[in-house]
Amino acid sequence: MTTFSELKKSFLTALWFMFLTFPIMVIRVNTIDKIVIWRWRNMGYVGVASFFLSLAWRYFLRRKEAGSKRALSRTANSQTLLERISSERRYKIPAMTAAAIGIIMFPFIMNSYQTNIMITALMYVVLGLGLNIVVGLAGLLDLGYVAFYAVGAYTYGLLNHHFGIGFWAVLPLGGALGALFGVLLGFPVLRLRGDYLAIVTLGFGEIIRLILENWNEFSYGPSGIAHIARPSLFGLKLSFFGEIRYLYFLMIGMVLFTIFVVNRLQNSRIGRAWIALREDEIACQAMGIDKTRTKLTAFALGATWAGMVGVIFAAKTTFINPDSFTFLESAMILSIVVLGGMGSILGVVIAALILILLPEYLRAFSDYRMLLFGAIMVIMMVFRPQGIIANVRRSYNFKKVED
Amino acid sequence: MLKVNGISTCYGNIQALKNISMEVAEGEIITLIGANGAGKTTTLMSISGVVPPWQGEILFLGRPIHTMSPDKIVALGISHVPEGRHIFPYLTVAENLDMGAYLRSDTENIKKDMAYIWELFPILSERRRQQGGTLSGGEQQMLAISRALMARPRLLLLDEPSLGLAPLIVKQIFEIIKKINIESNTTIFLVEQNANMALKIAHRGYVMENGVITMADSSRNLLSDDAVKKAYLGL
Numbered sequence: 001m002t003t004f005s006e007l008k009k010s011f012l013t014a015l016w017f018m019f020l021t022f023p024i025m026v027i028r029v030n031t032i033d034k035i036v037i038w039r040w041r042n043m044g045y046v047g048v049a050s051f052f053l054s055l056a057w058r059y060f061l062r063r064k065e066a067g068s069k070r071a072l073s074r075t076a077n078s079q080t081l082l083e084r085i086s087s088e089r090r091y092k093i094p095a096m097t098a099a100a101i102g103i104i105m106f107p108f109i110m111n112s113y114q115t116n117i118m119i120t121a122l123m124y125v126v127l128g129l130g131l132n133i134v135v136g137l138a139g140l141l142d143l144g145y146v147a148f149y150a151v152g153a154y155t156y157g158l159l160n161h162h163f164g165i166g167f168w169a170v171l172p173l174g175g176a177l178g179a180l181f182g183v184l185l186g187f188p189v190l191r192l193r194g195d196y197l198a199i200v201t202l203g204f205g206e207i208i209r210l211i212l213e214n215w216n217e218f219s220y221g222p223s224g225i226a227h228i229a230r231p232s233l234f235g236l237k238l239s240f241f242g243e244i245r246y247l248y249f250l251m252i253g254m255v256l257f258t259i260f261v262v263n264r265l266q267n268s269r270i271g272r273a274w275i276a277l278r279e280d281e282i283a284c285q286a287m288g289i290d291k292t293r294t295k296l297t298a299f300a301l302g303a304t305w306a307g308m309v310g311v312i313f314a315a316k317t318t319f320i321n322p323d324s325f326t327f328l329e330s331a332m333i334l335s336i337v338v339l340g341g342m343g344s345i346l347g348v349v350i351a352a353l354i355l356i357l358l359p360e361y362l363r364a365f366s367d368y369r370m371l372l373f374g375a376i377m378v379i380m381m382v383f384r385p386q387g388i389i390a391n392v393r394r395s396y397n398f399k400k401v402e403d
Numbered sequence: 404m405l406k407v408n409g410i411s412t413c414y415g416n417i418q419a420l421k422n423i424s425m426e427v428a429e430g431e432i433i434t435l436i437g438a439n440g441a442g443k444t445t446t447l448m449s450i451s452g453v454v455p456p457w458q459g460e461i462l463f464l465g466r467p468i469h470t471m472s473p474d475k476i477v478a479l480g481i482s483h484v485p486e487g488r489h490i491f492p493y494l495t496v497a498e499n500l501d502m503g504a505y506l507r508s509d510t511e512n513i514k515k516d517m518a519y520i521w522e523l524f525p526i527l528s529e530r531r532r533q534q535g536g537t538l539s540g541g542e543q544q545m546l547a548i549s550r551a552l553m554a555r556p557r558l559l560l561l562d563e564p565s566l567g568l569a570p571l572i573v574k575q576i577f578e579i580i581k582k583i584n585i586e587s588n589t590t591i592f593l594v595e596q597n598a599n600m601a602l603k604i605a606h607r608g609y610v611m612e613n614g615v616i617t618m619a620d621s622s623r624n625l626l627s628d629d630a631v632k633k634a635y636l637g638l
Binding site for chain 1: 451452453472473474476477478482483484485489490491492493494498501502503505506550551554
């Protein structure tokens with residue numbers, strides 16, 4: 001129901017937006033003819049659009065609040081569609097089969113451009129799952145995650161450039177070096193918490209990037225390393241499409257492996273110790289959990305994935321330079337984790353696909369691409385602050401007892 | 404069993420404990436009573452290593468533990484039930500208990516101990532798959548004690564188990580503390596504001612004021628002491 005006060009609120013919002021956008025939407029200074037053009041019609045458009053948008057906004061907020069009340073009182077048999085598919089065998093097997101066929105057929109149906117951006121998206125899935133260990137499970141806000149990604153990429157880049165070492169030999173090495181850097185960063189900073197930890201990790205990420213940019217003798221500075229070998233398949237010579245498809249399936253394997261490991265970790269003792277540490281440090285100490293070591297393992301295990309994906313990234317693009325490892329990348333990966341729902345594996349997978357694929361497919365709107373992207377993020381966080389798929393730990397369902 | 408020799412503990416430059424000495428013998432229930440801010444909790448934190456003492460030494464079974472990290476101290480057999488329970492709200496009751504056995508790897512015995520806990524607190528057994536945060540205050544306290552017991556401690560440090568609980572529940576919890584002491588021969592160090600209840604189940608007691616121990620006696624004597632009666636028992 002729309003009341004008079006609602007209309008008034010929207011009207012005021014519209015006025016405010018007309019005022020705010022006045023300088024950019026209405027005034028246009030023509031510097032050549034030295035005249036000012038007043039585009040009053042634009043002001044009208046802004047007013048009408050913001051009036052209706054704010055009405056819609058408030059309507060959906062109200063619906064969401066009503067929805068959360070309904071969710072509290074709902075019974076066990078009113079599940080969402082996704083929950084029903086994943087819980088019932090009858091739906092689960094066909095759904096899984098369809099998904100598997102879709103995944104396998106994808107590179108053969110789609111062209112190389114589509115496959116390529118899908119590979120990128122899958123890389124971010126693994127990065128998101130890796131950061132999810134640190135942020136989602138252990139609750140340590142890491143803003144410098146991209147540093148470990150860079151370590152992996154440069155490990156492969158440099159080893160391949162100087163010694164011609166192949167992809168498969170470097171892949172585990174990249175992971176190990178990532179873990180090593182995770183521990184190196186972890187030691188001094190783990191006494192910090194929350195915001196302070198975030199700032200220090202942010203600094204660490206920048207340090208790594210600046211070293212790569214300025215240490216010319218070591219990393220070839222901003223010009224980067226080119227002609228890095230693509231991954232090999234038992235010495236077979238692959239065509240251009242073959243190589244892309246090979247990389248695609250390699251990434252699929254990597255994603256499955258990551259999901260398997262993270263899932264196992266989550267339900268292991270160390271995983272539970274991470275969750276416990278996130279919830280209550282004093283209680284953890286009283287339980288005999290070694291605080292530093294547990295946090296370090298989280299850092300190291302998270303960094304391992306970044307290191308490995310870094311190696312794959314270098315192999316995919318065959319060229320790396322420090323520009324690929326800016327803070328924006330860290331922010332992107334963190335957004336994936338937060339948007340997907342902290343600690344939730346499926347959520348992170350979906351969020352990575354959305355966040356990476358969406359900007360690509362929004363190229364049609366090129367000028368407004370980032371605006372739309374930002375708007376979608378804001379709307380997501382307002383309407384689903386717990387993430388796309390909230391991490392629901394085993395919960396207790398009350399069953400009615402028949403007496 | 405536990406010997407505290409002249410420890411002083413500071414938070415920044417505020418001294419919370421001034422030259423505290425006390426002793427706990429095996430199989431005893433010892434209580435430490437005192438007003439708010441007297442330093443009772445700090446004493447426990449110093450023993451369990453969460454806030455290491457700045458001066459003095461703490462010996463457990465003849466070994467100095469005041470320089471050890473908390474996890475090493477737990478491994479030696481001292482379990483701490485922190486004030487305000489500190490259970491893990493998003494882990495289930497059974498998972499909370501499993502966290503208590505974090506340092507143990509003898510799966511068979513862990514199962515046995517868990518069965519003992521279900522027997523000790525039947526209500527927890529009913530709620531074993533429920534998240535810790537959904538329990539009531541009394542149940543959370545039971546869970547906190549049970550979780551500490553899962554480490555099979557030789558010395559159990561209890562910090563204000565009566566905090567914020569109804570008198571009936573407090574009584575129940577104190578009975579169980581006594582039961583634990585007798586059945587599994589666990590030495591208990593109990594910090595309490597509820598001096599009356601604490602002294603009734605304890606063998607000996609210490610009275611603390613402003614970071615200093617002012618009295619140490621058997622609990623029967625403390626219960627009949629005029630100064631204690633006036634200050635802590637409200638008689």
